[in-house]
Amino acid sequence: MEQVPVSDLEQIQNFKGKYPRQLWYLFFSEMWERFSFYGMRGMLYFFMVHQLLMNKEEANLQYGATQAWVYAFTFIGGFFADKIFGFRRSLFWGGLLMIVGSIILAVDPKQFFFLGVSFTIVGTGFFKPNISSMVGKLYKDDDNRRDAGFSLFYAGVNLGAILGGYFCIAIGKREMFSTLIPEGLEWNVAFSLASVVMIISLLTFVRTQKSLGSIGLSPLTTVTKSKRQMLEWSTYLGSLVLVPIIMIMVSNTVYTDYFMYIIGPVSIIYLLYEMRGFSPSQNKKLFAALIFMLFSIVFWAFFEQSGGSLSDFAAENLNNSVLGFKLDPNGVNNSANSVFVVAFAALVGIVWLWLGKKKAEPNTVVKFGLAFLFLAGGFYLFYYTKFFADLQGVTSLNIFTLGWLVITFGELCLSPIGMSAMTKLSPQKTQAVIMGMWFLASAYGQYFAGLLGANIAQASANSSNFDKLIVYADGYKQLAIYALVAGVVLIVISPVVRKLMQEVK
Secondary structure, three states, rough: OOOOOOOOHHHHHHHOOOOOOOHHHHHHHHHHHHHHHHHHHHHHHHHHHHOOOOOOHHHHHHHHHHHHHHHHHHHHHHHHHHHHHHHHHHHHHHHHHHHHHHHHHHHHHOOOHHHHHHHHHHHHHHHHHHHHHHHHOOOOOOOHHHHHHHHHHHHHHHHHHHHHHHHHHHHOOOOOOOOOOOOOOOHHHHHHHHHHHHHHHHHHHHHHHHOOOOOOOOOOOOOHHHHHHHHHHHHHHHHHHHHHHHHHHHHHHHHHHHHHHHHHHEEEEEEEEEEEEOOOOHHHHHHHHHHHHHHHHHHHHHHHHHHHHHHHHHHHEEEEEEEOOOOOOOOHHHHHHHHHHHHHHHHHHHHHHHHHHHHOOOOOHHHHHHHHHHHHHHHHHHHHHHHHHHOOEEEHHHHHHHHHHHHHHHHHHHHHHHHHHHHOOHHHHHHHHHHHHHHHHHHHHHHHHHHHHHHHHHHOOEEEEEEEHHHHHHHHHHHHHHHHHHHHHHHHHHHHHHHHHOOOO
């Protein structure tokens, strides 16, 4: 599938204007892949509770385990991309596995739920870290347009998330197209939609990859053809063997617990092993990257309540009106954040460029600190909804949506900036692995999000809907306080981290 380069790396990186044209191709490929991913993600908790009839505590743990595996496998996918496949082949293989997974779910989502999800997990691991790494390769190390480029790329991620996050769950709940879809097939159609858009994503990449020149080609150019084929086919077969193993571990969350106890320390040990061959300057940057990863775990543990406890909160405690428009509250919970990212990501990127010209742009550490302050504000608004509840425990979707608006600015200060920082702080040799570790930190965030959501669900078990609202709201207030503390700590230690980062801003 690899193409002969049509332009060298220097020609690509010497682009005029704000964005390289290759960024737009990757933008659209990622947009459709994220439609598929967020469509699936938005259905998981609701499907487990209302179709597989799990209790809410169990569903939160299953959701956290599933999402943890999705992001944990990006570390493994990044490793094989660095060592064997290259970014492009890894992305293509991952896309094929995601298509297979969503087709399996479309055939019979109840009977084959964990099998389909397991194919998606492995596929996402090969796809996700490598397309982000290719975005980083479009820029020279000292190009100050990089953050703006990642912000635009992140808008593509969220454009897909808007569509997938709203349409898939709304179709499954028969809130959309109910007259066109035979009763009993709504979930089959919802999952099949995820497979169709994933095919579009892969075709987009295949048709445009020639423009990437040498970016993402195999790292095995110096080995013999027979050895290269042996390594590649071993990786194909090994990833397929992992599917039933992951299926067992995802469906039994205690195995996920064991995995999470192991994968983090192992990844750090591997990084320390790689660091032996780097200069002290490079190693300081890698330590700075680890600090960002640790704080990102906390951020995502709170943020990812969206797929668990906030999904339950939306289903049972929110009305269906936003500014007078009737909308499905679960669809709003799944997609409001993405709507706001698309609306404001480019603007935030332009603001960073404008502040950079004025020499007033906050450094990456301060941006991370600001992310936590916004996160705290958003969760306080989730807490504040309890003051607008009726006697049945149903409260304002308007205020809930406003909370997501505030949190979105926090995400824009952390996620695209974090991806950009990982590519700037990591040496060429370990760039995909570092990007994989960035997503591995997200995996831990997802894992802890499931534990937090399960605790909230347990605390509200057997309560009236009004009492459940109070328990959830008070839980969100506690998360707001913790986020505020984390933000202040980051801003205070920013001078120390800046020294580790050296010339990287």
